[in-house]
Amino acid sequence: MGRAVAQPLATGQIAEKLDCTLRGDATVMVRSVAALDSAVDGDLAFFSDNKHRRAAHASAASILIARSADADELARSPLGPRVLLLHPAPHLAFAGALELLFPAITLVPGVAASAVVHATAEVRGAKIGDMATVGAGSRVGVGTSVASHCSIGDNVVIGTDCVIHAGVRIGSGTKIGDRCVIQSGAVIGSDGFGFQPTRQGWQKVQQVGFVVIGNDVEIGANTTIDRGAIDDTVIGNGVKIDNLVQIGHNCRIGDHTAIAGCVGIAGSAIIGARCMLGGAAMVNGHLSICDDVVVSGGTLVAASINTPGRYTGVFPSTEHRTWTKIAAGLRRSAR
Template sequence: MPVLLAPEQAPSLTNLLANVNTAGLNTFIADNSQPDPIIQGIGSLQQAGPNEISFLSNPRLKAELDRCKAAVVIVPPEVFEALKDRDLSYRLVKCDQPYLLYALLAQWFDRHRISRLPSGVHPTAVIHSSAQLESNVHIGPHCVVEADARIGSGSRLGPGCVVGEKSVLGHDCLLHARVTIYHGVQIGSRAILHSGSVIGADGFGFAPDPSSQGAWAKIAQLGGVHIGDDVEIGANTTVDRGALDDTVIGNGVKLDNQIMIAHNVHIGDHTAMAACVGVAGSTVIGKRCTIGGAAMLSGHITLGDDVHVSGGTAITSNVAQPGRYTGVYPFAEHVQWQKNAAVISQLSQLRRRVRACEKNQD
């Protein structure tokens, strides 16, 4: 459950909006004559209580406005116009991007509800004498920072993180508990890495050894991983190091949980991937793409900018044009599925039969 701030720590509505960067958002508080409400938290239209702020971003939820118990609701201009003269139990805030304003407010409440990790190195952490810790870093219990690694100023490592030899973190990064960074990995500033993520494990490369009955010779993975600024990486996601060159993740890329990025993949700036996606080796993905959950991208292919892949879709060849691409087998009641699936293995034959019918009719 979301924690409410104590009333004495909670801001007034005016102060709250002044404390987040609403530049460019066209925000307007209705009815300034009323007293300035104290805002202890932020909630959904359905759940927000009388000391919370809420928002309407999805027009399908408009009906919830009638039942909403929040103190304040952020609405888009057209809804504001429709409601502004009605007698409402909540204050209105007009904003042309309510969802973005919600994001900023949620960030503000998040910063104020959890103890900020203090600067300092926990005595149980093991820091190599050649590692560089810049100012104001937090290194949690049982962390390990290996030789020649560098942790940028303001970065915070939760319990049990490992940063390998010669790896570099930029400034103001947040590693939650138990993140593993192998040697030779470069990560930019303001990264957020979640627990269980592993950056820089060996790419999967083996040469068949014809002399030895099916045995594989390991191809040592000599490349690294290069991650830009403002990247978020989800829990238990893995990003492998390159074979010879680097695996590259651009600025502002967002990866959800349990994603697998294979060696030598390149991901363009601001591309976002939902959970359970797999990207095979050497594939290149453009900028501003979105990849739906559990989609799979084959190796050695190229996706252009602004390509949107639906969840569960296997992309097996290049996609040059922007647009949305899908390939999901439709589900059905099991018995119905069995009947239709049986035809799939005869489809090319069925097409031949249709051709024959057509010819007979000519």
């Protein structure tokens, strides 16, 4: 799985720029960032919510942003002593650290001279259409067709025998497997919806993860798949996604799951293999759905589902006067 490489900064530099209290070695360099449960040595993570306290204790992150009150109990990781950056608002400080470690990239239109394009995919030939752009370091596999007015960001990898239809936007760092089809207007790897409230307004949280898509995946027109905030957004092998679907940052979709049109999946939801989500179903963030679950159209999934089966949470339409009587009965039964 991809991991964004940070601009080299020492913990002392980060502490100074973000007005953090440093506890530990100021010369330790930050290699990357990660969530508490996926961090490794050299990663920066943050702890701000008590429900993640156990994960913070067990995390292998060697640099941790936390509150001063938690400093003593978090000073050690499974790998030994860790550096602490102490701040009264750890998530806000982490957002600032992301801006320091991953400065925004200025995109330049056109086909970069350093782009790696396969010999069978001529930039203005039959395989890559006019007005398509390919970023530096990107690789397009044998037999893949990229239609006109597509934009492929830096360091994108697209496998063999894929079809990328007109007007698709693929963000930097995205990795797409073999034999995938992406329909017109889809946006893969856009920024996730990450903002932290402050007294001055909303502070954007830099999104530094990627999107990883398996083999034999089809993505419908005008569907959006957000890049991960820290870890990657992952779409498994054989997944079929309809038009106008929104998949939030850090979601994981299991192999051979099918998602119908207008489904919305909030960030960090995990959906198992061979699931089916009916049209306009809504899935809350930070929950999980096990393998072999069918969610009926229009259903709101508000809690994790741990048992395979079919789940439905809506009433079929009926004549309005009948519906008002049903609603009144529900209100009375709830008292």
